[in-house]
Amino acid sequence: MAEVRSPTVRRRELGALLRALRLERGFTVDQVAAELLCSHSKVSRMETGQRGATLRDIRDLCKLYGVADEDERGRLMDLAREGKQQGWWQSFGLPYTTYVGLEQAAVSIQIYRCATVPGLLQTASYTRAVHKAGIIRLPDEVIEERVNERHTRQLRLTAATPPAVEVILDEAVLRRPIGGLSAMGEQLDRIVAVAAYPNVTVQVLPFKIGAHPALESDFTILSFEGQASTIVYVEGLSGYMYLERPSDVERYQEVFERLRTMVPTPEESVAIITKARETHASD
Numbered sequence: 001m002a003e004v005r006s007p008t009v010r011r012r013e014l015g016a017l018l019r020a021l022r023l024e025r026g027f028t029v030d031q032v033a034a035e036l037l038c039s040h041s042k043v044s045r046m047e048t049g050q051r052g053a054t055l056r057d058i059r060d061l062c063k064l065y066g067v068a069d070e071d072e073r074g075r076l077m078d079l080a081r082e083g084k085q086q087g088w089w090q091s092f093g094l095p096y097t098t099y100v101g102l103e104q105a106a107v108s109i110q111i112y113r114c115a116t117v118p119g120l121l122q123t124a125s126y127t128r129a130v131h132k133a134g135i136i137r138l139p140d141e142v143i144e145e146r147v148n149e150r151h152t153r154q155l156r157l158t159a160a161t162p163p164a165v166e167v168i169l170d171e172a173v174l175r176r177p178i179g180g181l182s183a184m185g186e187q188l189d190r191i192v193a194v195a196a197y198p199n200v201t202v203q204v205l206p207f208k209i210g211a212h213p214a215l216e217s218d219f220t221i222l223s224f225e226g227q228a229s230t231i232v233y234v235e236g237l238s239g240y241m242y243l244e245r246p247s248d249v250e251r252y253q254e255v256f257e258r259l260r261t262m263v264p265t266p267e268e269s270v271a272i273i274t275k276a277r278e279t280h281a282s283d
Helices: 007-025 029-036 040-048 055-065 070-083 088-092 097-105 124-132 140-158 171-175 181-195 246-262 266-278
Strands: 108-113 164-170 200-205 219-223 231-236 239-243
Touching (some): 007 040, 029 040, 029 055, 055 070, 097 140, 097 239, 108 246, 124 181, 171 266, 239 246
Parallel strands (some): 164 200
């Protein structure tokens, strides 16, 4: 699979650079909006990466900020062009398109799950079962799109320069037979296989640990190269949250680090998964 230059992350990287330039020059968002004859929200959304900047925007901003260095101007222009490109995932019409764009460009992915296997590790049968159990029953063709989307996302785990992936699973993830015993056995085999990848670590938080800092929250910490800041992605019934404030990110990083101290080693965790697999031997 070709290396990914995610437009989602390119927009965020460009936004971080534009914000840094504005602050260095002492401009407020309102002042920039007035100079560009645009809305306050447009400038804010460009700086947060929620919308892409046009080449004209970059030209005007470079003029406003006094960016004379051709290499710096060229870098900003390149990021604006890349931010307008389409990622493969955008053709699926996913409600979590932003997340996939971030995941595909992350250099480090740290995942905690208390109830389900994360998408990067899911088998096709498991994915189908999860979606069929939703409150809103998706059409079969949409579910198959989700299966294909997850398969394509997983190719990055074996790319030439794959991300470093750390997964911590509550033992409940291993025990609930989503899709039936046979499908769950296949899913656990898949987790063991991926855990053997040199860039992937999978650890299990056993029931016997009792209370822990992440009892009420699934989350993913995504880190990137360049100017794009680390993001925490939190998913729930009410929607999706992307946390970027340093204090929020640090809190989740602290929780993940605490979980690391509580789980068995990767080797011991694989043994726990293998033992759980025995309970899903057949229907």
